[in-house]
Amino acid sequence: MRVSIDTVLFSRQNEKDTTERLSLDMDEVAASGVPWPHDSPAIAVFSEKSREMIFAGIKNVADRGCQHEAVGLTRLLETATHQIPLAMAKYSQLGRLTGSIRSYLAKESLPSRYSILLIKDPLFRTLWNTIPDRAENDFHPITRKIPSAGRGDLFALMPVIEEDSDIRNEFIGSSREAGFIRQLIMRASQNDAPVLILGDSGTGKGKIASLIHTLKHQKKQTLITVNCGAIPYDLFESELFGYRKGAFTNAVQDKKGLWESAGQGTLFLDEIGDLSLHHQVKILSALDMKQARPVGATEEVPLCARVIAATNRHLYSMVKQGQFREDLYYRLRQGMLIHTWPLREHKEDIPLIAGILWEKIHQGRCPPLSEEILSSLKAYPWPGNVRELKSILNNLHTFFHEVRELTVRHLQAIFVYDGHGRLPYCSGALSDSTHRLADRIEKIRNLVRAEELVQSIINEMTPFFAADPEPLNVSLLSANLNVRLQELEMLFLYPHRLGNPETFESLNNMRAKLLFFKSLLEQDEASARSFWQKNAEGFLEKTRQAVSKMIGEILN
Structure with missing residues (x-):
């Protein structure tokens, strides 16, 4: 390969x-x-x-x-x-x-x-x-090269397991690649050994893990998903293995870990490539011993759940670089290694997948996608795979569900809205009406982002400036403000996409007030509270309303 x-x-x-x-x-x-x-x-x-x-x-x-x-x-x-x-x-x-x-x-x-x-x-x-x-x-x-049929091809040599309608409806595709994955799913469901799933984001790794679990247990056991990259380093061990009362501050009672809570079912470790070497050792030990010691405990607890792991990272390269333990890599793939194919490598499945996704989105309220639209979708390389395809179709429905006859022009506008530029299938220059439509959608997208940003700031600040306020956590507020100010700077890169100069000016004035508040916050909490309540709180709500009004004007 x-x-x-x-x-x-x-x-x-x-x-x-x-x-x-x-x-x-x-x-x-x-x-x-x-x-x-x-x-x-x-x-x-x-x-x-x-x-x-x-x-x-x-x-x-x-x-x-x-x-x-x-x-x-x-x-x-x-x-x-x-x-x-x-x-x-x-x-x-x-x-x-x-x-x-x-x-x-x-x-x-x-x-x-x-x-x-x-x-x-x-x-x-x-x-x-x-x-x-x-x-x-x-x-x-x-x-990765698509396996070709031949004397040494695994798919050609492997005895075929009869597929039921459930798995065909869940893992969609008539291509050789999709059929191969379905066969691997069914084989993996016949035992309890660990499974390692590798592939790009959006290629169905979570769906594969869910199908293996469902086929094995017929929904009688628990499937627990753990995003290894989303849990803070210091909390990972207590979340996965549990803890005992008094083990640390706020540990007021015993708590089962996620692994133990999965019982006889399945623990799905998503994004396992993001784990630190320290936590990799803990997981390897738990896999080998089928038990682990909760934080603060003196004895181990049994762990019975089957483990399925997945990542979009190249684990073998990480092993060679010392970033992932070799023993854990081979332990995880002991039962089966499943590679998912990116959508661009089985394009013949795109019309079928798009059609089924479109039906689920519009729920019988819109006509099917035209052959012209399906051909355009098939021509696009889909770096985000099925997840990106679903996002495009969702946006197509959101903006044009009233249109009875969708064309490639509508699809092109959505691609521009999502920042993809011109569709490969659309040759030649775009019409003036398409440019106007794309520009309108781009403005709406940026204004919606701006409205969400202002509302997020309001929500984050409200607990600290309510009638019975919480104690100020200066470092947390400053960190949140830094993130929001950076998001605002990204919107300011394209001021013409904020509707009109007045909207831009309102957001810019809000930015100035936030910067001044942040400087006060780091020096004098009392002054910061006073400034927020007198000068910032009401202004943020007015800014949010102005942005919302601008969105309404463009939509109408």
Whole structure:
């Protein structure tokens, strides 16, 4: 099984700037040691999702960390060794990224001949799609070859288990890939051994875990899902294994852990690749011993639930880098390893999946999707897989459920609304009416975000400034305000999308009041309370109402 990752290569050849898109075969890269097809000075730009694959395939990489706002590329990519410097760049706009790279490559003396930059995945997709003459219309940061039928093919050799209608209705698809996954689900449901599910986000890993559990227990036992990346480090052990009264502050009674609470059912450890090495040891021990000691306890409790784990990260690469325990990796895949395929690799299933999702969304109140729309959906690469497809269809229904005959023009407007740009299937220039529709939807999207942001600030502040206020937690309030102010700055990048100058001015004045309140909060709590109640509280509500009014005007 060969793996490839995509990169955009910026280079300076014969005093000319060149930009090209490459899909790198990581086996070939590992053999040669470099991902460059020529000797000219170059910067290879990758999606942040490819980080693990890069370190696994390119041995002479020096990690330069994250870019600071005050540090330019020249200083960032300096290295005292002959290794290839790799850095995480913090660009949010494509123009600044490409401008910085061109300026860097134009220098007479470079700190390193070859360099690697990682950028946020959405920005990388935008960059990839701006480079012309692409051989294929697919985006695939990590691609696994589809197994072909043949003498050595597992699917061809494996005896077929008869599928019932439930599993076909739950894991949809008529392709060979979908059929293979259904067979693996049914085989995994025939025993209690751990299962490891690997695949991109949105490819149905949670659905697979649920089906394995349901087929095994017929809903007679409990399925408990644990998002390993969502539980704080200090709380993970007490959440998973439980605790005893008095084990720590606020432990006023005994509490069962999630693993024990699953009983004879299933514990689904989602995003297990996000676990720390310390917690990996604990899970390995619990798997081996089938028991664990709750926090504060003196004796172990039995753990009977079957474990299914999943992640969108490349676990084997993490094992090679020392980020994931090898013994736990093989222990988890002891029963079965299931790889899910990204939607772009079984496009023949897209019309069927889209049709069923659309029926569930509109519940018989809208006509089916046209062949033209289904063809456009099939042509798109779906980096977010089924989850992204469902989001697009939900938005299509939200904005156009009154329209009796949906066209690609409506679908195109939704893609623009979601920040995807032009649909691959839509050739030629967009009509003026489509541009106007897309602009209207873009404004609504940003205004809804602004309204949600203002309401979030109001909700977060209300407990501290009510008639019987809670004690001020200055650090918590400051942290929350920093997050909200950053979200506001992102909206201000496109002021024309906030409806009119008056709405922008209201939000900008709100920002100024929040900044002043935050500075008071860090110096004098009494003054901060007084300022909030006299100057900020009422103004935030007026701002929210102004934004809501602007949304109504655009909708009407």
